[in-house]
Amino acid sequence: xxxxxxxxxxxxxxxxxxxxxxxxxxxxxxxxxxxxxxxxxxxxxxxxxxxxxxxxxxxxxxxxxxxxxxxxxxxxxxxxxxxxxxxxxxxxxxxxxxxxxxxxxxxxxxxxxxxxxxxxxxxxxxxxxxxxxxxxxxxxxxxxxxxxxxxxxxxxxxxxxxxxxxxxxxxxxxxxxxxxxxxxxxxxxxxxxxxxxxxxxxxxxxxxxxxxxxxxxxxxxxxxxxxxxxxxxxxxxxxxxxxxxxxxxxxxxxxxxxxxxxxxxxxxxxxxxxxxxxxxxxxxxxxxxxxxxxxxxxxxxxxxxxxxxxxxxxxxx
Amino acid sequence: xxxxxxxxxxxxxxxxxxxxxxxxxxxxxxxxxxxxxxxxxxxxxxxxxxxxxxxxxxxxxxxxxxxxxxxxxxxxxxxxxxxxxxxxxxxxxxxxxxxxxxxxxxxxxxxxxxxxxxxxxxxxxxxxxxxxxxxxxxxxxxxxxxxxxxxxxxxxxxxxxxxxxxxxxxxxxxxxxxxxxxxxxxxxxxxxxxxxxxxxxxxxxxxxxxxxxxxxxxxxxxxxxxxxxxxxxxxxxxxxxxxxxxxxxxxxxxxxxxxxxxxxxxxxxxxxxxxxxxxxxxxxxxxxxxxxxxxxxxxxxxxxxxxxxxxxxxxxxxxxxxxxxxxxxx
Numbered sequence: 001x002x003x004x005x006x007x008x009x010x011x012x013x014x015x016x017x018x019x020x021x022x023x024x025x026x027x028x029x030x031x032x033x034x035x036x037x038x039x040x041x042x043x044x045x046x047x048x049x050x051x052x053x054x055x056x057x058x059x060x061x062x063x064x065x066x067x068x069x070x071x072x073x074x075x076x077x078x079x080x081x082x083x084x085x086x087x088x089x090x091x092x093x094x095x096x097x098x099x100x101x102x103x104x105x106x107x108x109x110x111x112x113x114x115x116x117x118x119x120x121x122x123x124x125x126x127x128x129x130x131x132x133x134x135x136x137x138x139x140x141x142x143x144x145x146x147x148x149x150x151x152x153x154x155x156x157x158x159x160x161x162x163x164x165x166x167x168x169x170x171x172x173x174x175x176x177x178x179x180x181x182x183x184x185x186x187x188x189x190x191x192x193x194x195x196x197x198x199x200x201x202x203x204x205x206x207x208x209x210x211x212x213x214x215x216x217x218x219x220x221x222x223x224x225x226x227x228x229x230x231x232x233x234x235x236x237x238x239x240x241x242x243x244x245x246x247x248x249x250x251x252x253x254x255x256x257x258x259x260x261x262x263x264x265x266x267x268x269x270x271x272x273x274x275x276x277x278x279x280x281x282x283x284x285x286x287x288x289x290x291x292x293x294x295x296x297x298x299x300x301x302x303x304x305x306x307x308x309x310x311x312x313x314x315x316x317x
Numbered sequence: 318x319x320x321x322x323x324x325x326x327x328x329x330x331x332x333x334x335x336x337x338x339x340x341x342x343x344x345x346x347x348x349x350x351x352x353x354x355x356x357x358x359x360x361x362x363x364x365x366x367x368x369x370x371x372x373x374x375x376x377x378x379x380x381x382x383x384x385x386x387x388x389x390x391x392x393x394x395x396x397x398x399x400x401x402x403x404x405x406x407x408x409x410x411x412x413x414x415x416x417x418x419x420x421x422x423x424x425x426x427x428x429x430x431x432x433x434x435x436x437x438x439x440x441x442x443x444x445x446x447x448x449x450x451x452x453x454x455x456x457x458x459x460x461x462x463x464x465x466x467x468x469x470x471x472x473x474x475x476x477x478x479x480x481x482x483x484x485x486x487x488x489x490x491x492x493x494x495x496x497x498x499x500x501x502x503x504x505x506x507x508x509x510x511x512x513x514x515x516x517x518x519x520x521x522x523x524x525x526x527x528x529x530x531x532x533x534x535x536x537x538x539x540x541x542x543x544x545x546x547x548x549x550x551x552x553x554x555x556x557x558x559x560x561x562x563x564x565x566x567x568x569x570x571x572x573x574x575x576x577x578x579x580x581x582x583x584x585x586x587x588x589x590x591x592x593x594x595x596x597x598x599x600x601x602x603x604x605x606x607x608x609x610x611x612x613x614x615x616x617x618x619x620x621x622x623x624x625x626x627x628x629x630x631x632x633x634x635x636x637x638x639x640x641x642x643x644x645x646x647x
Contacts (some may be wrong), residue, residue, distance in 0.1 A: 069425070134434065135379070172507070202527055208415075208421050209416050209418060209421040209422035210421060210422050210423055210424040210425075212371075212416070212422070213414070213416055213422040213423070213484075213487075216374050216376050216408055216409070216413070216414040216416075217408060217413065217436055217488070217490075218405045218406065218407075218408035218409035218410060218416075218436070218440060218489075218491075219408035219439075220405065223439070228424050228427075229436075231424075231426040231427075232424070232426055244533045309466065310428070313426075314425060314426055314471040314473065315425065315471075315473050
């Protein structure tokens with residue numbers, strides 16, 4: 001999900017140059033949905049801006065040391081609660097941590113949780129939804145009821161149960177383990193939403209003649225479902241995905257605050273926001289900077305999703 | 318008929334099992350199509366024209382549809398008992414179908430070219446380049462101007478007539494021997510209808526394909542069909558050569574259909590209609606299903622179902638009084 005965006009942001013010049021060549025060779029090059037969408041996206045400022053922001057955030061997550069020389073655990077208690085300065089751009093928090101350094105180092109956990117929880121949710125939800133919608137009847141009832149069971153679990157309660165089951169209180173799981181667990185528990189509790197969206201989109205699309213026509217021309221069932229149906233049903237799920245991404249970064253913060261999610265020494269924006277909870281009236285910079293990063297990142301993904309959805313609809317061109 | 322027998326539909330029965338009960342949609346349909354021949358299947362909405370075609374193609378939605386009897390033989394091979402694999406080979410490759418509404422039958426997110434090429438690359442293993450070339454040829458065949466450019470456009474960028482042409486090109490991609498056109502011109506305006514019908518007729522005679530033309534438009538039938546099968550309530554009630562049928566109908570239903578045609582030479586007269594409604598397929602009347610609407614009905618028609626019988630000159634009719642009906646006009 002992130003890689004193409006990195007490419008789009010970092011080397012948009014190269015790709016634009018390639019596009020020119022592409023255009024001159026149009027007579028031979030078959031046009032495809034993806035290719036058309038890409039050509040259209042390149043011309044949209046909102047897409048380019050959001051792609052650049054996402055590329056930057058991804059770069060921060062991959063190589064935080066490029067942006068700060070201080071470690072996440074760097075602490076200078078003597079300067080606790082100091083506001084932004086040339087030395088520490090975002091100021092120091094109540095423990096003397098450098099807010100800028102922690103924000104930079106926190107990007108990785110937040111992004112990993114947000115992006116992977118979204119990808120996993122969409123993947124599980126769409127697959128189950130399209131199968132339930134296409135086959136209908138017994139398959140549909142079975143999958144829908146399973147979805148209902150998961151949807152009936154309250155999110156916070158469910159996540160607490162899952163995470164404390166895997167990590168007994170007092171244990172200290174490693175960074176990778178806890179991030180994987182948080183991702184899986186968020187996805188496990190959220191996929192029914194994506195599934196219902198996909199299922200209803202499939203129910204509408206499969207009634208249309210082109211599904212019958214594809215069958216009439218000898219297409220196999222997997223080809224019909226994934227090649228002909230999926231491009232027509234993916235748009236609403238994609239929109240849900242962009243909204244969910246922001247919610248999942250927030251959910252990660254909730255779990256961190258409750259002490260069952262990501263925990264020190266791993267830093268995340270969610271951890272920082274929950275740390276700032278009791279102090280932000282005195283030290284607003286403790287809250288504002290990590291919260292600002294969350295907002296901008298989520299906004300970038302929403303804009304990206306919007307652009308992709310428009311680009312995937314041939315009629316909007 | 319000197320040409321090879323392509324398709325034989327024999328005593329086909331199909332039911333729709335719904336929550337309201339069992340609708341007997343087809344109650345014994347028989348017809349045959351030879352290479353190079355156009356068979357028009359004529360009938361009101363709900364008479365089973367499309368269901369027969371979809372059963373032949375094997376694309377009925379089941380459930381609710383269940384084939385309860387009969388056979389569909391393509392070149393002697395029973396398709397209803399064939400494996401799903403074999404059926405898929407037949408679809409598109411041997412028998413192809415054109416749908417009524419080309420806009421909904423073309424996938425909106427793919428270019429017209431892609432949808433034609435997909436079959437060529439997937440089914441015939443052609444390279445993308447060859448498939449593109451072939452697709453442009455096909456679009457030329459169906460007379461889409463500037464095919465090389467328009468092949469890159471999406472279905473919504475095509476006009477109604479162009480879309481139907483593209484649909485025809487799609488169905489021709491794998492060189493089928495039999496083409497089923499399910500009301501191919503119903504969604505189009507009259508001038509475009511004529512163009513599409515001419516195109517279909519031309520392609521059919523060029524390739525010596527069998528063509529099953531499903532329609533409720535008598536004018537279309539008169540122009541292009543070789544033979545006509547008239548359907549009513551899931552049965553064939555009459556089948557005859559087109560000239561024979563137009564000269565003198567052999568079933569009261571056909572007769573009533575002919576009478577309800579607006580005629581230029583009788584301007585100003587009230588248009589004849591067939592009184593009553595087609596029967597509910599959940600509850601088909603006993604005896605002859607047409608008897609409640611038939612002007613010739615006698616008590617025998619209410620209890621005894623007339624069988625299809627031959628009247629000579631390739632004509633069959635399912636009416637107790639078929640001879641009288643024919644001779645009343647001739």
